[in-house]
Amino acid sequence: MSEPLKLAVVGHTNVGKTSLLRTLTRDIGFGAISHRPSTTQHVEGARLSVDGEALIELYDTPGFEDAIALYEYIEQSAQSSERLDGPEQVQRFLQSSEARQRFEQEAKVLRQLLQSDAGFYVIDAREPVLAKYRDELAILAMCGKPLLPVLNFVNSAEQREPAWREVLARLGLHAVVRFDTVAPPVDGEQRLYENLSLVLDSQRPRLQRLIEHNQAQVLVRRKAGYRLIAELLIDVSACRRSVHPDHLQDAIQDLHRDVRQREQQCVEALLKLYAFRKDDAQASALPLEEGRWGDDLFNPATMKQLGIKVGGGMAAGAATGAGIDLITGGLSLGMATVLGAAVGGLTQTFRNYGERLKGKFRGERELTVSDNTLRLLAIRQQRLLSALELRGHAAQARIQMETPLEQQWREGELAQPLQTARAYQAWSSLNGQKPQQDSARTQAVEDLLASLNKQHAHPALS
C-alpha cells in the first residue's frame, strides 16, 4: 500500500475552498463556511479511502490574502543573495520572522503546498483578474508543485471565465476544471480527477480507482433509495384494516395519519441516505418544505397537481385516498392478486381470507389505501430521490417532471408486487404489528426495487 496522494486546496480568501472539500469528501460538516473572508484560518485534512485503502489526503488551507506584499517581500529577500530557485526562495521566506507575523497565514498555505504532491487552485470566476491574483499565482507557482486551477462560481451571471482562462494559459496552466461548488456538474468530480491525472500522470490508476468507486457509490445509493421507496409502497399497499361501519370516519382519519407518518419516515430516510441536513445550503433545491412535503397526501388537489386522475367518488371529502370495500368485505381482490398470492403460500392466504370472512359476518368494512394514493406516493418519492441525487448539481433544471416512468405510475397498472401485497396484511407495518419478514415479502420488495431501478436506468425504454 503506497502513501496517499496529498493535495492542498489553495486560493484567495472566500473563493470556496472549504466548499470544494465538503463536496469532494461528502462531509457536509467539514470546516466552517461563511461569507466572511478568513473563515478558515487553519490547515485541516481529510482522507478519501476506497475499500479501506487511503487514496488521497486533501488539505484545506487558509485563504491567500496579502499576495502583493508577500511577493514583494520574497523578491526583496532574494535580491540580496545568490540565485535561488522557486522552492528555495519559498523555503527562505518560511524561515523568516515575517512568516510568523504579517504573512503567517500565507506561510501556512505555502508550507502545506510544499508538503503536498499537487494543489487545487480554487478561483472565484466572478472576480476580475486583479494584480493580487496574478501575484498569488506567481508565489504558488514558486513552490514547484503541479497546480490544477478549479473555476468556482462559473454558473454565475457575472462570471469572467474567458479572462481567467487566458491568464492561466499564459502561466502555462492549461488543464483547467470548471467546478461550481454551488451547482457542480453531474460528472464534475470525475472531470476534476481526470484533469488532475493530466498534471499527475503517475497517479492515474489511483485517481481512476477513485472515480470508479464514486460511480459505483452513486448506483448503490440509488438502489438503496429505491429500496426505501419499495418498502414504503409495499407497506402501504398491504395495509388493510377491518372497521365497524360506525367508526368508519375515525378509522379513515387514523389511516390517513398513519400513512402520512409512514411517508414522512421514508422522506427522512431518503434525506439521511443522501447525507442531507435541513440547514443545508442546497435545501431550496428540494421539493420539500422544512424537510417534509408541503402538499397533503390525501388532498385531491395534490393528486391533480401530479397528474393523477381523481375518480368521481374520490373527491368526496374525508374518504379521499382510502378504499372502502363495502360489498364484498374484502373479497374483491383482483384475480391477478389471488393468483400471485396463491403461488406465494397457500396457507397464509387462506388464513387471511378466513379472518376476512369472519369480519364480513360481523358486518365490518375493510379499509385499504387506494391505488391513487399509491401512485401519488410512488411519484412523489421518486421525484424526491431524483432531486436528492442531483442536489447541488448544475443539472437541476434538467429534472424532467414528465418522465415516461411517471406516466407509467400515473396511468398504467400498479406494479405486480404491489398487487400481490394487497393480499398480505401481515406484510404491512401499518396494521399494528411488525411486518412479517418472510421470503415472499422480501421477494416482493426486491422485485419492486428492481423494476424501479430498471426504469431509472432506461427511462427511454419504458
Next chain:
Amino acid sequence: MTDSSSPLQTLWLCEAVRLREEQTGLLEDTEACRKARATPGSLAQRLQVRGLFLAQRDGLVAALQHWLQGAKLAVWLLVISALMAGIILAKTALSGTPQTINIFWALAGLVGLNLLSLLAWLFSLVFAAQASSPLSHLWLWLSNTLARDAKAVQLAPALLVLLQRNNLLRWGLGRLLHGWWLITLSSAFLTLVALLATRRYGFVWESTIVASDSFVMLVNSLGKPAAWLGFALPDNDLIRHSGMQTLDNEHARQVWASWLLGMLLIYGIVPRLVCSLFCEWRWRYGVKRLQLNAADPVWQPLHERVQPSSERLGVIDAAPAALSFSAAGSQRSGENAVLVAIELDDSINWPPVLPAQVLDAGVIDTRKQRHQVLEQLSANPPARLLIVCNAQRSADRGTLHLIAELSRTATQTRVWLLSADSMDDRLNNWQEQLDQLSLAHSRSAPWNWLEHGHE
C-alpha cells in the same frame, strides 16, 4: 438445516441484527464500528465484524444456540413422525382381508401421495419464485416454539431472508421435505417387509372395464426397472390368473410381494433419494459459497460506518490567536483633497465627474501602482483622502493593510463603498472591517466633505 457451519451462522446473525435495526432503528454501535474499522479487510468482512459484535453483545449468539437446539428437536420430532407415518402407510396399504389384497390399491396407497407431493415440488421448482411447503412451515414453527427465547424472534425470518437472497431456501427446505419422505418411505418399506415376512397375504387385481392384457402390460412396464434390481416380475399367466381368483400358491404370493416392494423402492424411495442428494449437493455447494454481498442496498446505510470513504484528519496547522492587523492612522497636517480607488474593474466607469479641487490619484491594482500612489501621497500628504472600494470584492487583509497604510498618509480619511445591494453579505463585512479600523465609511460619495471638510 442444522449445520453448524460457521459462515452460515455468521451471516445469519448479521442478517438478524440487520432486520432488528431495520425495524427499530440503528443500534448503539460505536464500539462495534470501531472494531470493524480496525479490521483490515474488505467491506463485507467489516460488516460481519460489526454484526457479530452486536449479536454477541445483545445475546443473539446464545439465542441462536437455543434456536438450533430447538431446530434439532424439531428435526427429531419430524423424524419420529416420519417413522410413524411410514408404519401407518404400510399397514394401511395392507389393510383389509389378508387373502385378497388389491394389488393396485396397495400400490396407490404406498406411493400415490408421495408422487403427488413430489410432482407439486417439481412444479414449484419450475413455476414458483419461492418454495415453501406446509412441512417446512411446520418445522420453522416448531423450531421457534421449541427455542422459547424472546431474542430468537428475528432469527427464523433472518434465516429465511438470508437463504432466499442466496437462492438457498429452496434447497434447504427441499432437504427437509425429501428427507422426511425418504424416512417415511424407508420406514414403510421395512414395515412392509416385516408384515410380508410374518403374515400371509394373497394379492388380486380387479376391474370391470379394463382388459387383462392392459393389466399385463401395466404390471410389466411398471415392474421393469425393479426387475433390473432383482425384484421379481410376475409372468403373464400369473397376472391373468390373479385377476380371476386368489391364487393360493406360495410362488404367486412371493412374486407379487417382491413386485410390490420393488415398486415402492423404485417409485417411492429412489426418487426421494435422488432429490435428497440433489438438494443436499445444492445446499452444501451454496453454503460453501455463501458470502456477504456488501453491494446489496440493504447494507448501504452501514457502509460509511464501518468503512468511511472520507475521514477527517483534524487540524494540522492551528489557527493563530489573532490575525495580523495594521492600524489606521493620520497625518497632522496636509493639503488638498484626494480621491483614490482600489481594485476597481472595468465594469465601473471611473473616474466620475469630480468637483473642482479634488485630485484624482487613479486606481490602485498592481504593486507598482501601490508604490506610486503611496510615494506621491507621502510627499504631499492630503488633508482629506477618500478611498473608493468595490464592496463586491471581499475585504481581504492585503487590501485592509493598504487602506490602513493610505490612511496614515492623510489628515482625514473616509471610505466610499461601491455596492449595488445594501443587503449584500460582503458589504456588511466591509463595514465591520472598516469599523474595526475606525475609519468612516459610506455607501454614497461624501463630496461635500471631500471638497469643504464638512458635510
